[in-house]
Amino acid sequence: MPGTYLPSNYLPVFIFLVVAIAFGLGALLIGAIFRIRRPYKEKLMPYESGIDPVGEPRVRFSIRFYIIAMLFVVFDVEAIFLYPWAVVFDKIGLYAFVEMVIFIFILLVGYLYAWKKEAFTWE
Amino acid sequence: MDITIIKPILPEIVMAALACVVLILELFIHKKETIGVFAILAVAAVSYVIPQSFGSAFNGMFISDGYSVFFKFIFFINLILAVLISIRYLKIERSEFGEYYSLMMFATLGMMIMASATDLIVLYLGLELMALSTYILAGFIRHDRRSNEAALKYFFLGAFSSAILLYGITMIYALTGTTNILAIASQLQGKMTTQLILAIVFLVVAFGFKIALAPFHMWTPDVYEGAPTSITAFMSVGPKAAAFAALGRVFTTGLIDFAPDWRGILIALSILTMAVGNILAIQQSNIKRMLAYSSIAHAGYAVIGVIAGGAEGLSAMMNYLFIYAFMNIGAFAVVIMLRVEGVKGEELEHYRGLAKTHPLAAVLMLIFMFSLTGIPPTGGFIGKFYLFKAAVGAGYAWLAVVAVVFSVISAYFYLRVVMYMYMHEPEGEPAALATSTPLGLALLITTIMVIVLGVYPSPFLAFARLAIG
Numbered sequence: 116m117p118g119t120y121l122p123s124n125y126l127p128v129f130i131f132l133v134v135a136i137a138f139g140l141g142a143l144l145i146g147a148i149f150r151i152r153r154p155y156k157e158k159l160m161p162y163e164s165g166i167d168p169v170g171e172p173r174v175r176f177s178i179r180f181y182i183i184a185m186l187f188v189v190f191d192v193e194a195i196f197l198y199p200w201a202v203v204f205d206k207i208g209l210y211a212f213v214e215m216v217i218f219i220f221i222l223l224v225g226y227l228y229a230w231k232k233e234a235f236t237w238e
Numbered sequence: 239m240d241i242t243i244i245k246p247i248l249p250e251i252v253m254a255a256l257a258c259v260v261l262i263l264e265l266f267i268h269k270k271e272t273i274g275v276f277a278i279l280a281v282a283a284v285s286y287v288i289p290q291s292f293g294s295a296f297n298g299m300f301i302s303d304g305y306s307v308f309f310k311f312i313f314f315i316n317l318i319l320a321v322l323i324s325i326r327y328l329k330i331e332r333s334e335f336g337e338y339y340s341l342m343m344f345a346t347l348g349m350m351i352m353a354s355a356t357d358l359i360v361l362y363l364g365l366e367l368m369a370l371s372t373y374i375l376a377g378f379i380r381h382d383r384r385s386n387e388a389a390l391k392y393f394f395l396g397a398f399s400s401a402i403l404l405y406g407i408t409m410i411y412a413l414t415g416t417t418n419i420l421a422i423a424s425q426l427q428g429k430m431t432t433q434l435i436l437a438i439v440f441l442v443v444a445f446g447f448k449i450a451l452a453p454f455h456m457w458t459p460d461v462y463e464g465a466p467t468s469i470t471a472f473m474s475v476g477p478k479a480a481a482f483a484a485l486g487r488v489f490t491t492g493l494i495d496f497a498p499d500w501r502g503i504l505i506a507l508s509i510l511t512m513a514v515g516n517i518l519a520i521q522q523s524n525i526k527r528m529l530a531y532s533s534i535a536h537a538g539y540a541v542i543g544v545i546a547g548g549a550e551g552l553s554a555m556m557n558y559l560f561i562y563a564f565m566n567i568g569a570f571a572v573v574i575m576l577r578v579e580g581v582k583g584e585e586l587e588h589y590r591g592l593a594k595t596h597p598l599a600a601v602l603m604l605i606f607m608f609s610l611t612g613i614p615p616t617g618g619f620i621g622k623f624y625l626f627k628a629a630v631g632a633g634y635a636w637l638a639v640v641a642v643v644f645s646v647i648s649a650y651f652y653l654r655v656v657m658y659m660y661m662h663e664p665e666g667e668p669a670a671l672a673t674s675t676p677l678g679l680a681l682l683i684t685t686i687m688v689i690v691l692g693v694y695p696s697p698f699l700a701f702a703r704l705a706i707g
Contacts, residue, residue, distance in 0.1 A: 224258045231265040 182234050193222050246295040246302040248287045249310065250350050256280035257343035264336025270328070274321045274676070277339040281314045298418055299357035304705030308556055309353035309483040312563055313476050317346045319567045320472040322680035326672055327468050327574045333379045342472065345371035349480035353487075358407045358417040361484055365403070365448070368480060369396050372473055376465040388464025395457045399447035406440030409433050410492075419492040428495040438500050441488060442507070448481035449537045451507045452514035459518075462530035467577065467584075470526060471570035474533040475563045482559060486544055486552055497547060504545050505637060511538030512644040519651045523586050525573055528651060529566070532610060535648060536562055539641055542625050546632035553702040554621075554628040560698065561609075561621040561691050568684030569606040571677060575599055578672045589655055591664025596671055600659045602681055607652040609688045612645050617691030624699065 161168050200207075200215055229235065244251065260276050267273060288310065291302040320342060328334045348368030355361035373396060377389025411417055413433055414425035426434070447454040462470045489500055515535025522528040540562070543555025576583030576599075593600040609616035622645065626638040691698060 221254075221258065224262060228261055228265065 186229060186234060243295055246291050246293040247300055248291050249284045250347060252287055253284045253347045256283060257340050257347060260343060261340040270334045270336055271325050273336045273339045274325050277321050277343055278318050280343060281318055285314060299360050300354055301356045302354055304707055306354040308702060308705040309479060310350050312479045312560055313346050313349045315563050316472060316476040317342055319680050320468055322676040323471060323571045323574050324468040325676045326674035330577060330579055330672055331379050331466060338378060341371045341375050349476050352480040353483040356419050362403060366400060368477055372477060375469045376461055378466050378469060384464035388461045391457055392461045399444050402440050403444030406437045406444060409437035419488055422492040423495060442503050445481050445485040446507060449478055450534050451537055452511040455534045458534055459527050459530045463524060463526045467570055467574050471567045474566055478537060479559045482540060490547055501545055504541055508538050508541040509640055512641060516644045516647045524584050525586055526584050529569060539625055542629050542637060542641060546628040546634060549706045550631055551628040553706045554624040556702045557699055558621040558625050561617040564684045564687040565606050565609040565618055568688060571681050572599055572603045575671050575673060575677060578670055581669045586658055589658040590662045592659040594664050595668035599671060602685055603659060604656050605685055605688060607655050611649045611652040615692040617688045620692055620695045
């Protein structure tokens with residue numbers, strides 16, 4: 116009903132949120148109070164599957180990874196759109212077919228562009 | 239399948255198709271000027287289909303009416319002039335890439351969708367298309383730190399404002415069950431609720447960000463200074479006008495019953511914007527930064543048209559943006575002319591004695607500065623005159639007085655540029671100007687229009703009045 120919206124359906128979600136936060140903070144707090152503190156060098160080391168950590172964790176990734184990831188997202192979305200469209204294809208008719216062709220065509224332009232800019236070649 | 243339903247959106251379809259064509263052409267054409275020419279031809283093609291486009295489409299989500307068409311012409315002028323001033327400038331900045339022009343076209347497409355949207359979701363789509371394209375354009379000089387900084391700042395703050403807009407839309411949807419701007423008014427039936435106040439505030443904040451109303455103007459000086467000058471000119475007119483179009487449509491149709499409520503917010507923001515823009519512009523020594531603050535101040539004036547409301551107020555706002563497009567891009571064209579290899583030409587110091595070294599450039603800058611101040615017989619005067627007339631007519635005479643007072647303050651920093659050009663002696667070797675035929679053409683168009691609009695404005699005023707119906 117317009118104007119009288121009360122999010123009562125979300126009350127369980129809210130309670131869950133409060134309980135989750137309280138549980139997380141509570142566990143940390145109780146641990147901090149009761150645990151015995153006896154730090155030594157090996158204990159303070161960052162955990163790296165039992166191997167001594169080597170070098171800084173912040174390393175530069177090649178920009179190519181980002182390009183590949185971005186291209187993946189674009190064509191992944193295309194595939195995700197195609198699934199529901201294919202399922203109801205016989206019900207929605209020619210109009211939806213034309214729309215999907217236009218959508219794929221627009222992505223094709225992007226594909227051509229990426230191809231020509233050599234985004235797919237790995238040096 | 240009835241093909242005629244796409245008629246109202248045909249200009250947008252043509253624009254989208256041609257922007258894709260320009261993107262592909264860029265891969266095969268090495269002379270980048272040619273692509274700029276293609277962009278201008280594309281605008282011609284889109285303008286050609288506009289007269290047949292009037293009507294509403296997609297169950298009232300999209301409309302092509304006088305209001306939107308008037309704004310679309312502002313965007314076209316913006317695009318054409320921005321392309322003209324870019325051609326030589328990009329070469330000097332060593333950033334000549336063909337994507338530049340197709341991004342400009344996609345940004346313009348987003349603006350067109352914003353002006354025509356009668357549904358908040360369509361409006362949001364247009365806004366995102368425009369914003370994402372301009373983020374990239376702001377960082378287009380890849381080897382320049384300032385340009386990168388501008389793009390990143392613009393992106394972060396723009397993303398926040400988009401989120402705020404969506405939040406406002408969500409609240410309206412929760413209250414009414416619709417996102418159609420026309421249906422919102424009938425669903426709300428003039429009933430004021432706390433949620434609605436919040437929704438109005440969120441919408442004002444989101445549009446205020448795009449328009450650069452204080453206190454949401456923080457990004458403007460940094461982004462305008464760092465972005466390529468041609469893009470600063472583009473951004474200071476197009477996206478601003480598009481956000482004004484959306485603001486005008488949402489508030490004066492969907493939320494018209496609550497005009498007393500949002501009018502109060504807008505009046506406060508308008509006064510604050512004029513104050514911040516005009517007063518902070520005074521202490522700027524960088525001309526791009528000064529023009530950024532000036533564009534903030536001009537947004538403050540133009541909002542008065544929305545506050546005054548009605549056909550009178552909205553047409554005054556539209557006229558003001560139309561005139562502003564010419565005078566602002568003209569001023570940026572002169573700034574671009576001073577940018578040559580090795581000389582940034584952005585500091586006020588570079589204008590010292592320009593009247594002696596380059597008299598013609600100085601005269602042009604003089605005209606644009608007079609027009610931005612609002613001195614007759616330039617277009618800026620006519621724009622302000624009708625805005626203030628609309629404010630007085632709507633019973634906001636005091637607001638008009640405040641705006642006039644701030645205009646007087648603005649004379650200080652606009653005329654300071656003139657003083658530097660005419661009253662100071664040139665220092666050292668005079669630098670050459672980066673003139674070119676397209677830039678000259680842009681300056682010719684803007685100068686003629688600024689003067690014609692100042693001397694014989696009635697046909698243009700009638701056009702806006704007709705557009706609003």
